[in-house]
Amino acid sequence: MKSIRVAVAAAAVAMALTACSSxxxxxxxxxxxxxxxxxxxxxxxxxAYLAALKRANLDESALGGVPASQIVLQRLVNVSVSRQLAARYKVQVSESEVDAALRDPGQFESPEINLLANGVTPTDARDYGRAIVGLSKLQQQFGGQAGQQRLTQEFISIKPVFSPRYGALNPQRTQENPALFVDTGRFGKLTQQAQAQG
Incomplete structure (x- = not known):
């Protein structure tokens, strides 16, 4: 069975680690x-994501230990942040630019696997492509490679608030512990296992 590693941009990691609670x-x-x-x-x-994985002869075990729901939630949050930033800075993305972004295989063997690695289902591919192109254009607007830091700062300025039912954000995501959330146990107190990992 093929294996894919979830691709996570630096901005997405920074965004996840600075999410607030309210x-x-x-x-x-x-x-x-x-x-x-x-x-x-x-x-x-x-x-839909699990069905797309199955069509590609993959299953949730190919995600490196991250539950599919967490990958999808992270993608939904990242696309939402990207859409809001594009609106804030009046970044326009054409349909042909979205088409080109969706043909990019990234570090994988095909564009389809690249999308799956980013938690993207075929029905959400255009929104995701628009977000990726928008972030790239915004980085250029901020000064190209030198604008990466500002892009990251802008990205994390839109802080997501996650439902407590998912647990707490995992502040120490690693290859061995890739989960976006850790179990907080009942009433928001970290379980002994989560405390030992932290």
């Missing part, structure tokens, strides 16, 4: 700036 809207998996990601949207996208 009151959560009922039925929301996350609130990102002014946008709400519903639990039902996350569940539907996760099921």
């Amino acid at each position: 009151p959560m809207q009922a039925g929301a998996a996350a609130v990102v700036g002014k946008e709400r990601i519903s639990t039902s949207e996350l569940n539907e996208d996760t099921q």
Whole structure:
């Protein structure tokens, strides 16, 4: 069976580690700036993602220990942040630019595997492609390679608030412990296993 490693941009890691906690809207998996990601949207996208993995002869074990729902939630959050930044800085992305981004195989053997590695289902590919191109254009607007730090700062300025049902963000993500969230146990207290990892 093929194996894919989840591709995570530096900005996404920084965003995840700086997420704040505040009151959560009922039925929301996350609130990102002014946008709400519903639990039902996350569940539907996760099921579509698992089906796309299956069509590619992969299963959840190919994700390196990260649950599919966490990969999909991270992608939904990253796309939401990217969309809000593009609107803030009036970045326009053409359909042909999205098409070109979706043909990029990245570090993988095919564009399809590249998308799956980023938690993207075929139905969400255009939104994801638009987000990637928008971030690239925004970095250029900020000064090219020198603009990477500012892009990261802008990205983390839109802090997601995650539903506590997922646990707490994992501040020490590693290859051995790739999960986006750690189990906090009942009432938000870290379980002994999570405390030992922290």
